[in-house]
Structure formats: structure tokens, C-alpha cells
Amino acid sequence: MSGESPKAILYALAANTGIAICKYAAAAFTGSGSMFAEAIHSTADCGNQLLLLFGLRQSREPPTPLHPMGAGRAINFYSLLVALLLFFVGGAFSVYEGVHRLIAREPLQYAYVALAVLGISVVLEAFSLYGALREIRKGSPTKSLWRWARETRDSDLLVVAGEDIAALAGLAIAFAAVLLTVITGNPVWDACGSIGVGVLLMLISWFIAREVKSMIVGESASPEMRRDIEAFLRARPEIRGIISLITLQWGKEVVVAVQAEMIDYDHSRAMVEAINVIEADLQAKFPVVRWVFFEPDFVKR
Template sequence: MATQDTSNKPIFYALGANGGIAAAKFAAALYTGSGAMLAEAIHSLADCTNQLFLLRGLKEAKKPPDESHPMGYGRVVYFWAMMVALLLFFLGGAFSVMQGIEHLRDPEPLSNVHVALGVLGVSVALESFSLYGAMKEIRKTSGDKPFFRWFRETRQSELLVVAGEDIAALCGLSLAFIAVLLTVVTGNPIWDACGTIAVGVLLMVVAIFITHEVKGMITGESAAPEVHAAIKAHILARPEVDHVIHLITVQWGSQLMVAVQARMHAQPSDHALVEAINTVEETIQQRWPTVKWCFFEPDFEPGAD
């Protein structure tokens, strides 16, 4: 059974990889004068900041409930994930596009291109390592679900952001490599400027996709479809329950809130009815440990005898 709990390892993998990559890219950008390389360096720096944001969000999410937040701080991770998406869009994407437009207006020849190509190659290897760590965690919870379906249905904002960043980074590195290579082959620095713009547009598109998914989490999404369906099937299979009238599941960070309205089988007393409800709630929380809150309302359907 999959849960929403995830390891911080993918974030640390990404932070370590992007820190080294950013330093190498900035040095190569200054050494070669490549706008595409500078765009990639800014992207890696933004990614480092993003991982720090995610780690802060996960730390804040562990704060215990209090009077002002009786259900805890689990959903604060969605706020920090949204901050990451905005940073990726403006600092990574928009800056790169502006940098590319400036180089189009005033193109400059590249120098020591072999350095830029070498750094890009090493960066691909490090980003691949980071993406491997993220995909390893994804496979623990996604089962046989295709990646894009997982991306649309997952409630793990931090893992979604890391995977999205890594994919954008690998695609961006490929674009930058092609741009620098075309500049060398043709001798025309316009290709480098076009590569810078392409990297920026790519980052902005990825940021928009991440923002759209995180927006759903912030506004209050249910549990993943297969989890919601499994909980409903479990309740229906209980001998104490006659029919599920309504079921609400709400993802609360790494935890779940479940609210059930159901018609119960007749019980000999009020005390027996309460015990039956408690039994159903206990079985739900035993099977899904991430269900932190379970609210159960026995009721009759409108028009029922």
C-alpha cells in the first residue's frame, strides 16, 4: 500500500547536484561569454533556492497543531511549492528570455567553447543522477502508473516539483548544448542567443504546469483517485455499513482527512452504534496510516424508509 510519506533524499540529491552545476556554469559563462550558458547558470541557481524552499516547507509542515491551526501545518508545503514555481518562472524563465533578447540585439562571439560544452556534458550527468533519485521515489508510490498520469494525480508537491525541475533542467541543457554547438559550426552567435530564449521559454512552460498542479493542492484536492476509491470500497465492505451516502477525502500535506456519511446496519443500542462506527474508523486508519482525521456521520438517505 502506497502512502504520501516521502523521503527528503530527492531534494538533497537535487540540491547537491544543482549547487555544483551552478558554480561550474557561472565560471564557464564568464569564461566563454555564452548567453545560453549564463541562462543555464541562473536556472541552476534558482533550482538551488527552490530546493531550500522545499526543505523549509517540509520542516514547517511538521509543526504540531495549535489553536489557530487545529489540523496542523501540513498544507504549508503547497505554499512553498508555489513559491518554487514562481521563482522558476521569473528568475529562471523570464530572465533567460530577457538575456536572450539582449544577445540578439548585440550578439557577441564565444570563446573557449570546449569549456562550455564540457560543463554542459558534466551537468547532464549530474542532473541525470538527481532525476534518477526522484524517479526512484516516484516508483515507490506510483506503481505501474505512467509518469504523466502520476504527475497529474499526485498529491506529493515536493516530489512533483523536484521531478519537474530535473526534467526541465535536462531539456534545457540539451537546448543549450545544441545552441553552443550550432554557434561553433556556423560561427554565428545568434544561435547562442536563440538557445538562451529557448531555455527560458522551456522553464516558463514547466513552471506553468507545476503552478497548475500545485494550485489544485492549495485549493483542496481529494486523495489520489485510486486511494479515494479504495477507501470507499473498504467502507462498503465493512459488515457494520449498509451504504456509503457520501465520502470526502482531503489531502493535507502528507496526511489525509476523511469524512464519511453512511447508512449503518441496525444496532441494538446507541452504544453499539458508536462502537460500530469506531471500529470502521479504526480499520480505515490501520490500513491507511496517513489518515490523520476520520469523521463519521451515520445518516439516512433522503426518502429512505
């Protein structure tokens, strides 16, 4: 995410806190299992956003002898924690609550209150998702949402967008479940809605965890950035050919390791100076590239 990430997370935290309070009140007033599941979901979202804020703060810690490249990837760890919380606190508990109410068959009271709260929540969550999508479009204006989710290196933005999508879809399920309960008078629909919300949350959290795990293991820079860096290097007159190029996403920043065959120089000092110029120009063109490791070599012919 961009430098506006903390602001976006704070907005989402404030909105979800208000939504959670309304949902708990509506769940207690109506006895709706689907509403209670949604309240648990909103509570999990609040905790998740606090974890993301903490993770962003940790990722900005300066380099130390123990962590010479800084703590940029700390945000990936906290994003994984968020995905696990979304699975267990949001998803598994919602399924448990739905199964419990399916067995108990507790009647739903004041259903129109639940429907009103769910409708208001849809509007607020849609506004939050719009903010996340706007951030996504800033960096990837031409990509589909699915392609962006598979290729993004912004774990915190992936979590926020995933939570918002899960919230909207969950609200739609809960709204349909409560409405069917009102129409049929059968509380089974409400219990099934709670189970449906839980299953949805578990599926989305599994997807987020899988993507973030790949980032923790170590991913290259985005395909576009890697192509641009390679094209930049191949266009340099000082370089005869690229032997090897490795990029590594390190939180919000990128590590670049280059092995290249240089043109002929009269002495080693001139080659070192040429490499220094290439590294400075590379970092000027790609500000996210913080570390450049350049090895001159030659191709055996």
C-alpha cells in the same frame, strides 16, 4: 514524497550548487549566453530546494488552536513559490539575457569548455532525475509519468521532478545552441538557445503552478486511494450503505468524512462502538488517514 524527501532534496541541492559554480565559471570564460542562462537556472534550482526544505519543516508543525489540523498544506504554498521563482528567476531572466545577446551579438569564446561543462551537467542532472523517478515508481509503479503528474498529491516531488526534467531539456537546448554556434560561427544560435531555455522553464513552471494551485484550493485523495477507501467501507458488515464520502488531501495526510447508513443496533452506545472500530480499522489499513469524521444517517425510503 516519502520520508526520504529531505535526503533527496539535499542531494539535489548539493549537485545543483556544484553545477551552478561550474556554469558561472564557464559562462565568464566563454561569454556564452546559453551557459549564463543555465547558470541562472541552476541558481534558481538551489534556492527552490532550500524553500522546499523549509516548507517540509513547516508542514510538520503540530496542530494548534489556530491551525487545529496542523500545517500539512504549508508544503503546497512553498511549492507554488518555487514554481513562481522558476518562472521569473529562471525563465524570464533567461529570455531577457537571450534577447540582450541577440541584439549585442557578443562572440562566443572557448566554446569547447562550455560544451564540456554542459555534458558533465547532463550526467549529474540525469542522476538527480533518476532518483526522482525512483521515488515516483515506488508509489505509482504502473502510471505513466504524465498521468502521475496530473494525479499526484505530492507537490514537493512534482516540483523536484519538474525541475530535473526542465534542467535536462534546457541543457540539451543549450548544448545544441553552443554546438551550432561553433559550427556556423554565428552567435545568434547561442542567444536563441538562451531564449529557448527560458521559454521551456516558463512552460514547465506554469504547469507546476497550475497543479499546485489545485492542491492549495483543496483536492481529494488520489483516485486510487479514494476507490480503496470506499471499497473498504462498503465491505464493512456494520455499514448498510454509503450515503456520502469525502476525502481531502492535507499535505502528506488525508481527511475522510463519511456519511453512512448503519445496520440496526439495540442502542446508540453499540453503534458508537461499531463506528469507533470502523475508524480504527480504516486508519490501520490506510496510515495516511489521520482524521476520520463519521456521521451515521439513514436513507429516506
